[in-house]
Amino acid sequence: MSQPANSAASDPPEAASISPAEAFALLGNDTRIEILQALLDAGGDERPVPFSELYELVDIDDSAHFNYHLKKLTDHFVRRTDEGYEFQYPGRKVVRSVFAGTFTDRARLDPFETEGSCYDCGGGLRAWYADEHLTIECGECGAVHVSYSFPPGGLDDRTPEELLQAFHHHVRHHYCLAADGVCPECMGKMETTLTTETDYPGLDVQVVHECTRCRNRLHSSVGLNLLDNADVLTFHAERGVDLSTRPFWTFDWCVSDASTTIVSEDPIEVRLDIPCGDDSMCIVLDGRLNVVDADGCARPIETNGQRPS
Ligand SMILES: [Zn+2]
């Protein structure tokens, strides 16, 4: 993908720091947004784009006027090098957000039937899109399997099947990043806690990831955070199931706590019994989601003399 330009690698870090209000004020102009889009169109992600080339691409009458707006973006959103202009991280994020339709489009998709069955009642699932969120729920009892933000641009040029596959990757990657301590929105530091205070009726325990920088908050069942766990991946792969592509909402252990048992309250530990085919594996996690034990259920944990159901 994009490589940092050589010239930038030796530059000192930009000292120019501006407030969010100043940043939005600088962007509050169609020509400046057009310049950022032109920079992307001209390959500014890969190489510096000369002034003249950029100017050609923007619909503006005189170069002084163009230069004025370009200067406003420089040092905050774009960087000037000897070879031309290139993106700084915020500039790239802004223009990508515009393409994703985050600020512009309004899209809706009426409910359509989708693969899988309800973890609660066994009914068929349906998906729908509104308010920049894709939701997959039971068509019969209404149990929500997942509802998560997805930019409207992601609906373009995709069949419903392709959209659901893209959504699966989007959510899976966000939760895997968060579980690794990285905020998927701002790349700040995320803190993970396992708690019995849940946002969902019917869920006894949930995982909360909270960004210490932008306050982005993700919460989910425990299983959703295990989609890149090596033991869980291997267990499924050995049984012919590819967790990276099979929609996670078709697995009850991912979207409910039907397979989750609270092993200890203080400090909190939970155990998941994950079925696949005729087998099942177990994994025990602590309050920070660290794996305490994963042994394929070689040593079942007894709780009050009973196997957890
Ligand atoms: Zn249902």
Ligand SMILES: [Zn+2]
């Ligand atoms: Zn964040």
